[in-house]
Amino acid sequence: MSANYFLGEYSWSILLVVSVPLTLLGLLERGPSHGYDLKRDYDAYFGRGRPLRYSQVYATLSRLARDGKAVAGPVEQEAGPERRRYLITEAGAADVDQWLAEPAPPELDLQSELFAKVVLALMLDRPADGYLDIQRAAHLQRMRELTDLKRLGDPLDVLLADHIIYRLEADLRWIDHTAARLDLISRAVRT
Amino acid sequence: MDRPHRGPTGPDLASGAHVTAGTVTGKIIEARDLYLSFGETPALRGASLVVERGEIVAVMGPSGSGKSTLLHCLAGILVPDRGEAWFAGQRLDRLSDDRRSALRRDQFGFVFQSGQLVPELTAEENVALPLLLSGTRRGPAMAAARTWFATLGLDGLERRRSGELSGGQAQRVALARGLVAGPQVLFADEPTGSLDSVSGELVMDLLTAAVRKRGTTVILVTHDARIAAYADREVIVRDGKVSTLTGATP
Numbered sequence: 001m002s003a004n005y006f007l008g009e010y011s012w013s014i015l016l017v018v019s020v021p022l023t024l025l026g027l028l029e030r031g032p033s034h035g036y037d038l039k040r041d042y043d044a045y046f047g048r049g050r051p052l053r054y055s056q057v058y059a060t061l062s063r064l065a066r067d068g069k070a071v072a073g074p075v076e077q078e079a080g081p082e083r084r085r086y087l088i089t090e091a092g093a094a095d096v097d098q099w100l101a102e103p104a105p106p107e108l109d110l111q112s113e114l115f116a117k118v119v120l121a122l123m124l125d126r127p128a129d130g131y132l133d134i135q136r137a138a139h140l141q142r143m144r145e146l147t148d149l150k151r152l153g154d155p156l157d158v159l160l161a162d163h164i165i166y167r168l169e170a171d172l173r174w175i176d177h178t179a180a181r182l183d184l185i186s187r188a189v190r191t
Numbered sequence: 192m193d194r195p196h197r198g199p200t201g202p203d204l205a206s207g208a209h210v211t212a213g214t215v216t217g218k219i220i221e222a223r224d225l226y227l228s229f230g231e232t233p234a235l236r237g238a239s240l241v242v243e244r245g246e247i248v249a250v251m252g253p254s255g256s257g258k259s260t261l262l263h264c265l266a267g268i269l270v271p272d273r274g275e276a277w278f279a280g281q282r283l284d285r286l287s288d289d290r291r292s293a294l295r296r297d298q299f300g301f302v303f304q305s306g307q308l309v310p311e312l313t314a315e316e317n318v319a320l321p322l323l324l325s326g327t328r329r330g331p332a333m334a335a336a337r338t339w340f341a342t343l344g345l346d347g348l349e350r351r352r353s354g355e356l357s358g359g360q361a362q363r364v365a366l367a368r369g370l371v372a373g374p375q376v377l378f379a380d381e382p383t384g385s386l387d388s389v390s391g392e393l394v395m396d397l398l399t400a401a402v403r404k405r406g407t408t409v410i411l412v413t414h415d416a417r418i419a420a421y422a423d424r425e426v427i428v429r430d431g432k433v434s435t436l437t438g439a440t441p
Contacts, residue, residue: 133434136427143420151396165417172416176253 020052021060021069022099025092028070032085035061048160061086069095114171118178122186132179139168139175219244219408220265220376222433225274227260234260235271236431244375247399247409249419252428258412259380261428265410266299266378267291279375296325300369300377300407302398304384308353308361308368315340315349318367325372339367343397359390366394370401376408383418395421 023046027038035057043051064070069092073085088096114135121128146161146168153161178185220242227235234257242248252258263269264276267283268291276283278298283291295301300321308317318336323329340346343363353361362382369377382398383391399421402409411422419425427434 133427137425140416140419140425143416144422147417147420165420169416180253 019099020056021064022096024057024060025064025069025088026096026100028086028088029093029096032073032087034083034085036083038086045156064092068092114174118185119189122182122189128182128186129179132175132182136172136175139172143168217244218242219279220410221275221277222261222265223275223277225261225264225271225276226431227264227269227271233431235264235274237274238264238428238431238433239274240265240426240433242408242410244408245406246424247402247411247422249422249425250410250412250428250433251414251416251419251425254414256428257431258428260431261433262378262380262410262412266301266376267295296321297372298375300372300374302362302365302369302377302379302382304381305358308356308364310353313350313352314345314356314360314364317353317364318371320368321372336367336371339371342401343367344393357390358386359393362386362390362394363397366398366401370405370407373405374407376410377402378410380412381414382411383413383415388417391415391418 020042023042024038027033027041033041035054038061039052039054039057042057061070061072065072065086068089070086070088073087075082075084077083117131117135118128120126121131143165146165150158150161218241220240222238222240225235225238226233236257238257238261240248240250240261250258250261260269264271264284265278267276267278267286270276270284270291274284278294281294283294286294308314309320312320315333315336318339319329319332322332322335327335337349340349343366345360345363345367348356348360348364353364356364362385366382369379377398379398383394386394395418398409401407409422411419413419424435
């Protein structure tokens with residue numbers, strides 16, 4: 001289902017795995033909201049220093065309305081510019097339900113640069129172990145920065161930092177495992 | 192060797208006797224080309240390492256690579272077959288067993304994987320143990336030990352024995368025991384190895400906060416990258432040699 005939201009005209013988040021329209025729909029399910037409020041909350045919880053553009057928010061809301069996932073309320077004009085509240089529809093709420101119940105794709109990194117560099121280094125008879133060491137140092141440095149961040153961050157920062165740390169840790173395990181098997185892999189890619 | 196005075200210290204004491212991070216620099220620990228074999232099996236094969244005062248250095252590496260052996264040589268527990276192990280200008284590998292024991296008691300603290308608390312003693316007696324062994328009277332030793340309990344989130348557990356503590360609590364007691372006498376160097380061998388991730392993180396948060404406040408140098412052996420990320424830098428031991436990871440900003 002969520003794949004529909006990733007195709008073509010809908011915007012992508014800077015985190016490629018997060019669907020902006022479904023996330024905005026999820027925020028709308030809390031209650032009717034103006035685009036301004038949705039942008040503010042999206043940026044606070046999910047933007048992590050990379051805010052959505054207003055044009056991206058309003059374009060997404062228009063498409064959600066067109067697709068029957070949300071409806072725009074009447075124009076409200078007080079002292080400032082015209083504003084509308086958006087409401088989630090039953091179809092929109094059903095999509096949010098379904099999205100939350102689905103697992104995220106477990107094979108996000110099939111096109112991993114790490115993997116490609118190791119294989120190519122071995123094919124080209126370059127020092128793959130040296131590359132793995134450099135990559136290990138870069139991963140550990142990033143983990144150290146994130147660990148520092150956790151000391152000062154709020155619970156959401158900690159949650160996100162932990163998510164990245166565990167993914168980096170998985171890479172490091174793969175790096176260690178690969179480093180121990182380079183001879184074997186080397187023979188495989190050269191035949 | 193003159194036996195340096197080592198008195199009881201609490202976590203909140205801002206004693207001028209302590210080295211404060213940043214105020215005293217220079218290397219405190221050095222391994223020069225260490226070799227050590229157990230029978231026919233080589234454990235260290237030319238391991239070299241320099242650790243600066245106040246640094247937290249993680250020693251990583253695969254199982255059997257020699258990282259714990261290196262730690263034991265640096266702490267004066269093992270004597271290398273060849274090479275030199277230095278601590279604060281003294282060559283450890285040339286000291287007698289007694290003098291190395293005294294150095295360990297007076298200058299070093301230890302935290303191991305599974306706490307290794309003395310089961311017959313209460314938690315506060317366990318913490319006070321290094322002070323009692325170095326001749327501090329029981330009253331001041333116990334008073335110093337008790338000051339660690341609030342800092343490490345162990346309030347109310349002072350009279351419990353190790354069997355009445357969770358793994359995380361026991362490891363925090365072991366950490367207090369390692370630090371209570373104000374060691375210059377804390378040697379930690381897989382200090383979170385027996386803990387779940389949340390308890391391990393708590394132990395490392397507390398450990399790093401305590402040692403940074405006091406300028407204690409830490410040699411931290413771990414196979415866990417998340418734990419190594421608490422250190423200032425990492426070295427890798429492979430086949431009995433030390434590789435320093437360098438550079439590498441992508």
